[in-house]
Amino acid sequence: MYLGRLVELASEEALFERPLHPYTVALIAAVPEPDPATRGRLAVLPGEIPSPLSPPPGCPFNTRCPKAEARCRAELPEFREVEAGRWVRCHFPG
Numbered sequence: 001m002y003l004g005r006l007v008e009l010a011s012e013e014a015l016f017e018r019p020l021h022p023y024t025v026a027l028i029a030a031v032p033e034p035d036p037a038t039r040g041r042l043a044v045l046p047g048e049i050p051s052p053l054s055p056p057p058g059c060p061f062n063t064r065c066p067k068a069e070a071r072c073r074a075e076l077p078e079f080r081e082v083e084a085g086r087w088v089r090c091h092f093p094g
């Protein structure tokens, strides 16, 4: 969920193996690595988290999304089934 909206719905296996929404990708990249030998830098999303009371126009994630394009700033993506049992709220999933 991002700003109170579902952004991706999938089986646990599919979600972790191949996340399709950029926010899901960012969340998984931010999971700390417990083994110090393989520890790297955590991925941190740039930008401020918008207020859920006053989200930006278009996709609520567009102010922080590395894939954002003009359409993202103008049009709220629908929550749509992109594969059987796989739902994503993004104009450009995957």
Ligand code: SF4
Binding pocket: 021, 022, 023, 059, 060, 061, 062, 063, 065, 066, 067, 068, 069, 072, 077, 089, 090, 091, 092, 093
């Ligand atoms: S719709 Fe655009 S801004 Fe929103 S998550 Fe998808 S690519 Fe990013």
